[in-house]
Amino acid sequence: MTEVLTPDEFEAGLREHAKRYHSEHPFHQRMNDGESTQDEIRGWIANRFYYQVNIPRKDGAILSNCPDREVRRRWVQRVIDHDGTAEGNGGIESWLRLGEGASLTRPEMEDQRHIQPGVRFAVDAYVTFTRTKPWVESVASSLTELFAPDLMANRLAAFERYYTWIDPAALAYFRSRLTQAPRDSEHGLEIVRKHCVTAETQAAAFAALSFKCDVLWSMLDAIDQAYGNR
Numbered sequence: 128m129t130e131v132l133t134p135d136e137f138e139a140g141l142r143e144h145a146k147r148y149h150s151e152h153p154f155h156q157r158m159n160d161g162e163s164t165q166d167e168i169r170g171w172i173a174n175r176f177y178y179q180v181n182i183p184r185k186d187g188a189i190l191s192n193c194p195d196r197e198v199r200r201r202w203v204q205r206v207i208d209h210d211g212t213a214e215g216n217g218g219i220e221s222w223l224r225l226g227e228g229a230s231l232t233r234p235e236m237e238d239q240r241h242i243q244p245g246v247r248f249a250v251d252a253y254v255t256f257t258r259t260k261p262w263v264e265s266v267a268s269s270l271t272e273l274f275a276p277d278l279m280a281n282r283l284a285a286f287e288r289y290y291t292w293i294d295p296a297a298l299a300y301f302r303s304r305l306t307q308a309p310r311d312s313e314h315g316l317e318i319v320r321k322h323c324v325t326a327e328t329q330a331a332a333f334a335a336l337s338f339k340c341d342v343l344w345s346m347l348d349a350i351d352q353a354y355g356n357r
């Protein structure tokens with residue numbers, strides 16, 4: 128039987144998953160090295176839109192499964208961040224502006240005509256996971272955000288340096304995540320450290336985070352397959 132880990136050992140085990148994070152995917156590596164074509168960047172933005180619109184739905188699923196009022200009070204901020212509080216604000220709106228900055232139209236993003244089957248399957252699997260699994264496992268699955276800020280910072284620098292055909296003002300989404308992602312992952316980590324105190328729950332958290340790494344990786348496989356220029 129596996130031994131129970133101390134909270135610090137458990138956290139270190141979660142952080143080990145960085146090796147499987149989608150920052151290591153060849154598609155992202157080429158993007159951050161300035162080697163992506165305009166079609167690849169546009170294909171990536173249009174497909175990632177499906178992830179963006181589903182994030183508040185998965186956070187709503189976590190809220191609905193979570194019996195802890197204190198947790199819900201903080202978690203609900205994620206829905207607000209993405210949906211915004213009025214027309215013209217929020218993360219989904221910022222993502223649409225990113226697309227417009229890259230010469231995609233709002234209708235072609237919103238009607239999802241570019242979404243690849245593999246992207247749809249992967250994102251839908253993430254939402255289903257959070258609807259059907261214990262809420263603490265769903266929180267663990269969100270911890271890929273521990274690794275997101277480094278990738279976002281590199282991406283922002285790469286876009287500003289190499290993809291100058293995109294208006295820098297359209298990159299606001301990436302800038303906002305530089306502060307939102309650390310705040311969110313800190314909360315997520317606090318929750319799993321508190322709740323995952325048996326070998327079984329710790330193993331389930333590792334499995335949830337692995338699953339999420341696979342979701343993100345599969346999305347990029349599908350995007351690479353459709354638009355990759357290799």
Ligand SMILES: O=C(O)c1cc(C(=O)O)c2c(n1)C(=O)C(=O)c1cc(C(=O)O)[nH]c1-2
Binds near residue numbers: 182268278
């Ligand atoms: O662009 C990225 O590489 C990236 C990765 C991730 C992630 O690690 O899941 C998220 C985001 N962006 C993001 O923008 C975002 O809002 C977000 C929410 C979540 C989540 O699982 O709750 N992950 C991510």
